[in-house]
Amino acid sequence: MQVTRNTFNDVMVPNYNPAAMVPVRGEGSRVWDQENNEYIDFAGGIAVNVLGHCHPALTKALSEQGNKLWHLSNVFTNEPALRLASKLTNSTFAEKVYFANSGAEANEAALKLARRFSLEHFGENKDQIIAFKQGFHGRTFFTVTVGGQPAYSDGFGPKPGSIIHSEYGNLDMLRELMSENTCAVMMEPMQGEGGIIVPDPAFVKGVRDLCDQHSALLIFDEVQSGMGRTGKLFEYMNLNVTPDILTSAKSLGGGFPIGAMLTTDKIAASLKAGTHGSTYGGNPLACAVAEAVFDVVSDEALQAAVLKKEALYREHLARINEKYDVFTEIRGKGLLLGCALNEKYQGRARDFMVAANEENMMCLIAGTNVVRFAPSLVIPDEDIVEGLARFEKGIAKLVAATDSE
């Protein structure tokens, strides 16, 4: 059966608008489309393909587990889930893990747990969730309402209640909003979708202190920032601020759908048997792959190499910017980087992404003013250099076209 990009318009719900080419194969940080054109991948499946495409350790884990046991449901536990949870708790503040299938589901569990914990320990008035403008936490109705972009949650009828938003980076505003009724504060320790916003570490410490003062839980959404991307296993380790609940997904599965919510013994106790669940969550296939991801990504040598690769990106991007004057800054950490467009190119991030794609480089945007890179953490240096050379070609054409308008 022949399918093309046009088939998409015929058979798929129009909630996405995918690129013109259809990828069919990937290896490392390179991808090939139906016409066998080759691309360098700086998008990484939106910060998911943490070890690139078809990494041998992940392919091995997937095929071994695929020949053993795929699925059981949570009526039974399984070895890969137990091993993965042990590794996650051994390497973090957490003592307990809940597995889901996506970032949104991990966050949904975190929010439900926070509400339960609050109800049990403080009574029913303490139900307020505070999150941040431009934050992103997924697309279930609860998580998208907690997310800080009303455009994503409007138009679906009555929203879950007792959710308010503060300004990211504004501790005074948060202090004003918090009270004895605050159940939890949910935040990304570095905003991803919102434009690659790295907070002042003092702000994050301040949020922790306010949560302690008001007996509110601090939830870190590390779905995008976690699993080695910022040069540590999780970004909270760079910040030296420990949350009460942490969520992970995206890179955790390296391309296989999985999400996880991590927390302490004391808080976990509020999700008693029967209070929450998922048919697929923690299934052996997903956990076997995630365990293989974890084994590679938890290596400190790999994490140090991430920072070297960041420096290589920054060096080349600075050189490109000297020549074409398109960015105000390169922000982000490790291999989650944002090129913020200057005044002249406001609102045109998508044009830069398309220009890159036309030169056979895949990248992302974060909002309308930031071009985002979230490549594999083991992307070869040659691929970084070659991908940025292609980006430069695209920029040269875009700048020339803009100047001749």
Ligand SMILES: *Cc1c(COP(=O)(O)O)cnc(C)c1O
């Ligand atoms: C992508 C993302 C999510 C949602 O994850 P899904 O797997 O798409 O449900 C949640 N939080 C953050 C910070 C994300 O970047």
